Amino acid sequence: MPRQNIYDNETFFAGYRALRERADNANNLFETPALLALLPTLEGKAVLDLGCGCGDHCAEFARRGARRVLGVDISEKMLAGARRENSCPRVEYRLMAMEDIGALRERFDLVVSSLAIHYVEDYAGLVRRVYDLLNPGGAFVFSQEHPLSTCFSGGERWTRDERGEKLFANVSNYSVDGERESTWFVEGVKKYHRTFSTVVNALADAGFVIERFVEPVPDAAILAAHPEQRDLLHKPDFLLVKAGKKA
């Protein structure tokens, strides 16, 4: 199966870095806090980060006491950024597609992935490989774009009233799993939509116990500072999942 590497595209990479550097981007407001809140204690643990990007999370895992952090990513550019900005003694960065983690021989107490899994076509296969890489009692924590976003297949994303206020999120083809092509800094970015049942059933079939789903929404403080985030009450941007392997 093909491994998509948009992050080594110059235009994509520049746009992505500029977006992530904004303090009020959706990742900083919602995704990262929700992901970190789902983590178990990391003292003395071995952690694998799938699609580690520029290594911000890997550095945080080391700060939280992990004895070993392996960050893998398909993008040389991302890993160069990680080595420049987030080098730490107990963190290793390695060029590897998420699809290829079956080749790893070590085992981990935690596998994490932040906003990367929607680029992977074979989700069920990935989930099985993660299960095999975990020690008993270990956990898999990941975030992805929300299924109500990934389902979208063209047209306008919102229905607005005459003043331009968002009334409805336009949902199409939610029930149809599979590839969606979109323009995000560059044309032809491929993401894979999965229904909630696909997300749940692959985890259950692999042997995971599903412990927590989170669909972050703005609290009162965020709404006061960022009133435009009220849209998330109609449709969340992210889904976060925590699943455990029995001890």
Added chain:
Amino acid sequence: MPRQNIYDNETFFAGYRALRERADNANNLFETPALLALLPTLEGKAVLDLGCGCGDHCAEFARRGARRVLGVDISEKMLAGARRENSCPRVEYRLMAMEDIGALRERFDLVVSSLAIHYVEDYAGLVRRVYDLLNPGGAFVFSQEHPLSTCFSGGERWTRDERGEKLFANVSNYSVDGERESTWFVEGVKKYHRTFSTVVNALADAGFVIERFVEPVPDAAILAAHPEQRDLLHKPDFLLVKAGKKA
């Protein structure tokens, strides 16, 4: 907390019965087959049906070999129908709100509920009570209206093109759990919307292992006979859940 009993309203009951008697209603096409497909073998099992209505499912559980079936419902009219149409030696019907099952002293191998749980305000409490009523190794199988339907809070349900074809399901307030009032045969029918994370987390917190989610969609044969069901590819009508209590 209040227990809603719309089914004893004459107008509602008449409308509901007429709908359910149509062979091609959405329950017969999608919900009932999906629910029955999730059932474990019932030979020698004790089964509790929450919101049993006119007892069609209870009779089926007895046919499948259950040694004991208890159907509870809040509606006298529904139970009168059940006793008239679906009396069986091993089936008992009892007037009881789902919210009150904590009073039951017997234990069950399977708790089933078909399209009733979205009428219950305290979902987490119900899930905990179901868990307590199950024998180890038992299962909880239920169907509900799909969260993309229950979230709706007014206006048009679909955006259509100039020929009237459905382009988008209009989704609003998905992230806002709680009561929705709608007109279904009568005005003021109350249902409770829950996000997928609310559905998942209450089960996980109660101790359940989530085994399967199903969001039924039409297959090729149903689409050929009922082309109007193509809408379900945008938005399913039902969510079905199977969760297990550890043996």
